[in-house]
Amino acid sequence: MTFISNARMYAVSPEAEEDWRALIAHVAEDAGAAFDYLSYKAPQPLEELWRRPDLGCVQMCGYPIALGVADVAPLASPVPAAPWAGGQAVYRSDLIVRTDAPYAALADTFGGAVGWTVEHSHSGFNALRHHLLPWRGEGRARLYGQSVGHLVTARRILDSVLDGSIDIGPLDAYWHMLMRKYEPALTEGVRILDSTATAPMPAFVAAPALPAETVARLRESFAAAHTRPWFGRFREALLIEGFETVTRETFAPTLEWDRAARDAGYAVPA
DSSP states (O other), rough: OEEEEEEEGGGSSHHHHHHHHHHHHHHHHHTTTTEOOOOOOTSSSSHHTTTOTEEEEEEEOOOHHHTSSSSSSSEEEEHHHHHGGSSSSSSSSEEEETOOOOOSSGGGGSSEEEOOOOOOOOIIIHHHHHHHHHGOOTTTTOOOOOEEOOOOOOHHHHHHHHTTTSSEEEEEHHHHHHHHHHHHHHHTTEEEEEEEOOOOOOOEEETTTTTTHHHHHHHHHHHHHGGGGGHHHHHHHTEEEEEEOOGGGHHHHHHHHHHHHHHHOSOOOO
């Protein structure tokens, strides 16, 4: 079987996707493997990609890994080159509003329109819901007048804030960093009003059909990537410090956030 690689989650531009493709090729070569890179553009559903039997090295959000949306073997997660990451493979969600919006604090947006992506997304749904949960109370079941869901992608969150169809929405903070680097004209119209707590970073995963010895070598190759002569250009291009190896259990905290919201009767951000 021929196995594929893909970096759809963080391929924010053609240039960024080419950098990811080259980085994956280096990691695979060090591991004695090779993959066919599959370009899988939005709005094609990520769930269908993640369920393919030929995954060799494909980016996947940690929350659906924990939920068991697809049977995969987690390999490693990037360490964002950001102060909030603290040298760990974690990320957060930036809650963005228009640059010219009058809001000074998160509570100022209550009563307006909040957007979210899809129920199995951590950065676009689960993290936002967890962040809003403490604000509910004293009989206040809803914080927003309108909950606009199923926007699917971070790009649609960004566009929806810019066009005013929502007042606030969540962006994967690492995706946001890359967008500000590669597509700055698209982000200059928004600002970060608040940010969520950090959670385990999305990972590269493989399908069960990839031989166990190849999976082990890939994990070793990812863990050592930051020491390789070829890594320097990717540190700058992709704003990463390296990788941490991960397992399915790494992403268990996302299930705890989900459980807390459901136990409180807060099924969706609203």
